[in-house]
Amino acid sequence: MNVLIDGIHYHVEVSGEGFPLLLLHGFTGDSSTWTSFCHDWGQHSKLIVPDIIGHGMTESSEEIQRYQIESAAHDLKGILDELGVKQIDLLGYSMGGRLALTFAVLFPDRVRKLVLESTSPGLSTVEEREFRRMKDAELARLIKEQGIKSFVDYWEEIPLFSTMRRLPSVTKEKIRAQRLSNSPEGLANSLLGMGTGSQSSWWGLPIRQLECEILLLTGGEDVKFCRIAEGMMKDIKNGTWIIFENSGHAIHVEEPEKFGTIVSDFLNT
Numbered sequence: 001m002n003v004l005i006d007g008i009h010y011h012v013e014v015s016g017e018g019f020p021l022l023l024l025h026g027f028t029g030d031s032s033t034w035t036s037f038c039h040d041w042g043q044h045s046k047l048i049v050p051d052i053i054g055h056g057m058t059e060s061s062e063e064i065q066r067y068q069i070e071s072a073a074h075d076l077k078g079i080l081d082e083l084g085v086k087q088i089d090l091l092g093y094s095m096g097g098r099l100a101l102t103f104a105v106l107f108p109d110r111v112r113k114l115v116l117e118s119t120s121p122g123l124s125t126v127e128e129r130e131f132r133r134m135k136d137a138e139l140a141r142l143i144k145e146q147g148i149k150s151f152v153d154y155w156e157e158i159p160l161f162s163t164m165r166r167l168p169s170v171t172k173e174k175i176r177a178q179r180l181s182n183s184p185e186g187l188a189n190s191l192l193g194m195g196t197g198s199q200s201s202w203w204g205l206p207i208r209q210l211e212c213e214i215l216l217l218t219g220g221e222d223v224k225f226c227r228i229a230e231g232m233m234k235d236i237k238n239g240t241w242i243i244f245e246n247s248g249h250a251i252h253v254e255e256p257e258k259f260g261t262i263v264s265d266f267l268n269t
Contacts, residue, residue, distance in 0.1 A: 005078040008066065011057035012079060013049040016042025019112070020088045021267065022076065023049045024096030026250075027190060028155060028179040030056030033093065033252070037260050044268055045089065050079060052096065054186030054194075062185070067193025070200070073103040080110070089267055091115040093252060095190075098122065098199060105206045114210070115263055117217045118225045118249045121202035121232060132197030140188040148184045152176060163221050163248030171253065207235045214239045215266045219247030219254065240266070 003010045013031050015038055025033035031049040038047055051058035053072055065071060076099070080088065090111050092100030097119025104111045123129045143151045155161075156176065164172065192198065214236050216229045220243045229241050242262060247254040 003079050003082050005075045005082070006066075008053060008061055008075065009059045010053070010075065010079055011051045012083075014047065014083070015049075016045055016047040018043075018045045019267075020080075020085045021045035021047055022080070022088045022090050022100075023047060024052060024076075024090070024092035024100050025055070026094035026096050027194075028055070028152070028182060028187060029093070029096070030178060030182070032056075032178060036256060037252070037263075040260055041264060041267075044264065046085075048079070048083065048085065048088070050076070052099065052190075054190040055182055058186075060183040060186030060189065062189075064189055064193045067189050068198065069099055069102045069194050070106065072099055072194060073106050076103055077107055077110070086110070087112055089113040089115070091117070091263065092119060093117040094119065094249065095194065098196065099194070101202055101207070102199070104210055104212060105202055108210060108212065111212045113213045113215070113267060115215045115217065115266065117251055117259075118219065118222060119216070120196060120225070120228050121207055122199050123196055124201050124203045129197040129201075132195060134197075136191040136195035136197055140191045143184050143188040143191075148180060148182065148187065151184075151187070152179045155179070160222070160224075160249050163219070163254060164250055167253065175253070203231075204235060207232065208237065210236060210238075212238065213266075215263075216241040217251055217259070217262070218243055219249060219251050220245035221248045225249065 003012050023034045030051045054060045090100045097116040104114050218225045218229045244251050244255050252259045
């Protein structure tokens with residue numbers, strides 16, 4: 001279905017029965033990220049699965065401010081309001097996890113449980129954010145000047161996704177095809193507007209104030225995000241952290257059966 005939010009047509013998949021669960025994909029992904037989990041999770045949850053602005057079949061605005069993570073969070077609230085949904089469980093992966101955390105910080109009363117897969121609360125210092133904005137701007141120029149294929153070729157080789165090289169060829173080809181189907185303008189603007197360097201830092205007080213139950217999921221081979229999760233656990237009140245020892249950044253792809261079961265168990269307890 002399409003939902004019009006402040007001039008942007010959002011593509012949203014809705015299925016299943018039960019307490020609402022909003023699912024947010026990562027950068028270069030789309031709603032199909034969660035397709036393989038929908039049958040099982042739909043047995044206990046009403047699934048609300050949007051393509052985040054600039055991705056999939058959702059429109060790609062020319063206005064960079066529409067991609068700012070707080071703006072995207074307000075768009076999600078608008079989608080829920082249009083659907084008549086008052087409170088949700090919320091799961092986000094990587095960029096989608098940063099957006100999920102932003103939504104929980106801005107609208108804490110709307111979130112019952114929060115699942116964050118390979119997620120950061122942002123960068124804590126001005127210097128770190130400025131350096132990351134510069135790097136994201138370089139990647140945005142790569143997309144605009146050399147096209148999405150060159151960018152995806154580069155993106156597949158970054159160390160963050162090194163463990164995904166172990167996946168079956170058919171799985172890797174499916175992920176690549178999905179990435180290539182995105183709008184070049186949408187991906188470039190997402191880097192500029194929703195990149196880690198562009199968002200506010202939620203370290204400290206913002207995440208300490210969250211009252212909802214929080215589940216952090218990281219891959220044991222994703223050392224950077226394990227370190228981030230360790231830091232987050234010092235701040236959050238009602239947190240559980242689970243490490244998937246044989247996985248990297250994209251746990252839902254690398255260990256899908258275990259991932260799906262752990263998420264279901266958390267939501268149903």
